[in-house]
Amino acid sequence: MRNMSTLSEVERSGCLKLLKLLSDVDLFSLCDTVTNKMIAAENVTEARETILSFSKNAEELLKRKKVHRDIIFKYLAKEGVFMSINIEKHQLVKRTLELWSTEMAAVKEHIQQGTDDSAERRRKRTEDDTSNVETDYDCETLILGQQFCSWFFQLLNSQNPLLGQQPQDWGPQHFWTDAKLRLFSSAGSEQMEEFVGAELVSCRLLALTKEERLHFSPNLEANGLKALTSPHGLVLVAVAGTIHRDSVCLGIFEQIFGLIRSPMDNNCWKIKFVKMIIRGQDSMIGTQTPAPALMYSSSDLLMLSTQ
Template sequence: MANMSGLSKTERAGCTNLLKLLSKADLLSLCDTVTNKMIVVENATEATETILSFSKNAEELLRRKKVSREVIFKYLVKEGVAMSPNSEKHQMVRRTLELWSSGKAVVGESRQAETNEIRQRPSTVMASVSTDMKDEVGFDPQVLGQQFCQWFFQLINSQNPSLAQQPQDWGPQHFWPDVKLRLLSRTGSEQMEEFLGAELVNLRLLALTREERLLLSPNLEPHGLKVLASPHGLVLVAVAGTIHRDTACLGIFEQVFGLIRSPLENNSWKIKFVNLKIRGQDALGGTEVAAPALTYNSAELQLLCS
């Protein structure tokens, strides 16, 4: 078989992971398109290898009709890349190519290596972030907020079976023992739930992605993320984002985290409380949800600090 592929090693590994998100029927159809039906394959593995071999470059493959906007969005979520689900396909293609050229994509064997590394880390929130910051007198709360959100949403989304991804190390160890969760949902009717304690909070949040199969996509732009630090060591991280199931956008969320360092666990940050508001599409009245903004103002967040 003549190998016409112009894919780099990183692009090849990235395309392999992305093609795993296609149904078998779409994968075989794509193989027929790429090879002009000149090659018959017997399974998904052969189809993937053939598609990669006969793709001139990564952009050509990403622009194929069977590689839909929804598939690329799901791939970017798996890689922890924040992207508006209402972005045009060409924007998602460009973002994916940027990811691969930056070398930051977790691909192939390195994905398993990263999973193993995560499992071997201390059971505390953001060990690497706290190590960088614990000795700094004036760390930047905004940087902490950005890094926390990237860590948290990649971690919780990895529990979603629809991503077909190795779940990362989620568990009660990331919360203070007396952590409190307030969950307000407006999806048809309004419902308020409260949970107290690391085990219950951990299980309720886990159910959002593992049982309910939701994907949470945070908006980490300035209008979607606010961070406040109190003099008493509490850092508030408030973030807005969109909620999805498979290819459907179900609504928006606003989530406020209270973070406090644990001096007994290498000064790592652990979650003290979580306030989560969910609004379904029916409660939005047709409002644009591409990149939702926070409705909390600084005064309301200051009250949570007290």
């Protein structure tokens, strides 16, 4: 007997967007699972419609193994909901259901209150808001920025002997040969340092953790990180965070990276330039420090790519 779906129109629309992010292999496998192999879909469109028809509810579909954590993460990012890169799947499922519940409530509000003109104004405003989000936060680039910062600071912090970690593979190989570093620090006195060349840039950044024993805690939430692609293909990643030594918070930092793919190194991303600002503050021991927000606009970052 066929299971009748109880998906609302909002949930159905959201689930369809999610399914379009699946690979064809995972999509057809999910179709087999949902239908117990009773229906063989002939194409991806039929597979998606079959999955939606045979799913009892949205939560059941979201919890399916083939609907991977990264798929839900990417879907939420496309919808303008930016989550921590380390968040677990069950939390992403919960947030997605909350999003759809909010949208359903908004639809009911439209029906109860709106005239046609009012509804059209709301629709236009939503489209404008979505357009702005897409301009400032390209989903793929934002995810790249989060992944890069997570990798970079984990790698850099592992060099700090106070943390007792096995040092990871830090070195000039992660930078372009003509890489540049501009380091401005304001902790008591102001100081500006500039370095050119992969070896020098790598050594100066390494000294921050290995010799100065600093630990960097980046804010990878939406208000602490921005990433975009310049017209010339340079990916700009800006992040804010706090600086610690042992249990003491020493201050905050803002860091901007310029990334370019290297065709000579398996097309991996390498660092072209780094601009870093460190601001000291009164030391705080054993207290929760608010995650600093990033103040750069998209236009600010694009200007930096030409300097």
